[in-house]
Amino acid sequence: MKQVIGSKHHTTNQQWLDAFANIESLVTPEEVETFAEQATERIRAVAQGKRVAYAWSGGKDSIVLADLCAAAGVHEGYFAYCDLDYPTFIRWCEANKPEGVKMMHTGHGLDLLVKHPELIFARGAIGQRWHQISQRRPFTSMFFDNHLDVLLVGHRTIDGNVCGKDGFIRKNTGETRYAPIMDWPHEILLGYIHYHKLALPPIYGWKDGFLQGTHAWPERDYCDSLEQGYREVYEIDPSIIVKAAGRIPSAAIFLKGVTA
Numbered sequence: 001m002k003q004v005i006g007s008k009h010h011t012t013n014q015q016w017l018d019a020f021a022n023i024e025s026l027v028t029p030e031e032v033e034t035f036a037e038q039a040t041e042r043i044r045a046v047a048q049g050k051r052v053a054y055a056w057s058g059g060k061d062s063i064v065l066a067d068l069c070a071a072a073g074v075h076e077g078y079f080a081y082c083d084l085d086y087p088t089f090i091r092w093c094e095a096n097k098p099e100g101v102k103m104m105h106t107g108h109g110l111d112l113l114v115k116h117p118e119l120i121f122a123r124g125a126i127g128q129r130w131h132q133i134s135q136r137r138p139f140t141s142m143f144f145d146n147h148l149d150v151l152l153v154g155h156r157t158i159d160g161n162v163c164g165k166d167g168f169i170r171k172n173t174g175e176t177r178y179a180p181i182m183d184w185p186h187e188i189l190l191g192y193i194h195y196h197k198l199a200l201p202p203i204y205g206w207k208d209g210f211l212q213g214t215h216a217w218p219e220r221d222y223c224d225s226l227e228q229g230y231r232e233v234y235e236i237d238p239s240i241i242v243k244a245a246g247r248i249p250s251a252a253i254f255l256k257g258v259t260a
Contacts, residue, residue, distance in 0.1 A: 002026045005186040008159055008211060016210035020190050027191035035181075035188045036068060042167070042180040043072035043152065050149035053077055055142060056101045058093040058201050059214040061154030064192050065181060066098045069152060075100035078146070080138030083109035084216035086237060092201045106138055110247050113218055117248065120218045121229035130219045143175045155179040158186060206236050230254040 004026060005011050005019050019026060046052060053076040054069050056062045066077060079101050081090055094103070112133075113119060118126055143151045153169075155161035156179070163169065163182035170176050181189070193200065203209050212220060217240055223229035230251060234241045244251035 001031050001187055003185050003187055013208045013211050023190050023194045027187045029195050032188055032191040032195055039068050039180045040072045046150055046178050047074050052150045053148055054152035057214045063198050064189055065154040077101035078104050078142040080104045080106050082106045084218055089201055089203055114247050121220055121223040140175055151177045153177050153179050156184050157182050207232055226250050
């Protein structure tokens with residue numbers, strides 16, 4: 001295996017695209033299957049005699065996780081989404097999610113941004129609040145609402161995720177998550193998608209798709225200004241900004257500028 005992709009904040013989107021386009025020169029099917037077999041066995045061991053399900057986001061990591069879970073005999077999953085997600089992405093997820101995945105609306109929409117406009121394209125400490133809103137709270141709901149013993153997640157340490165020394169993320173509330181692909185390099189993940197012919201959502205073809213991932217539109221990262229963020233979203237789907245402009249002054253100002 002040849003590793004050419006580093007951590008998210010030190011790799012360009014073009015490097016991701018190039019690696020995926022040339023993945024057969026970076027990793028062999030045999031190398032991918034070695035990692036896959038190990039991860040599948042991990043899932044089987046964790047699921048033995050327990051109520052287990054997985055979190056599915058429609059992104060590359062969870063798509064691979066779902067395939068591994070199916071091979072290990074785990075078919076129950078949950079997909080958290082909200083009204084701030086890209087409509088095209090949600091439609092793709094509805095059409096392509098594994099059969100055992102249930103959709104779970106978080107209740108978030110434009111009301112959240114009207115009340116907290118500082119969250120729009122936020123960076124730093126304020127931006128970190130999105131992790132609580134769009135990931136941690138939904139994970140907790142998946143776990144407790146469905147009386148799980150373990151929630152399987154697609155976290156990997158190379159992405160900066162804290163996966164615990166043994167892959168377990170244990171909360172003092174009793175919530176337990178497990179990351180069976182925590183030690184996978186990016187090249188192995190892309191190789192698995194390629195060799196197993198797994199479909200990816202359209203987000204990876206959008207501007208900075210591999211860097212942005214499955215985040216909702218106001219979570220868009222690497223934006224130095226509201227204008228830049230709105231412009232990038234507008235270029236993906238103008239209807240999002242048109243709808244937002246009806247309630248959010250900064251969106252209305254941007255829209256007036258591009259439609260004048």
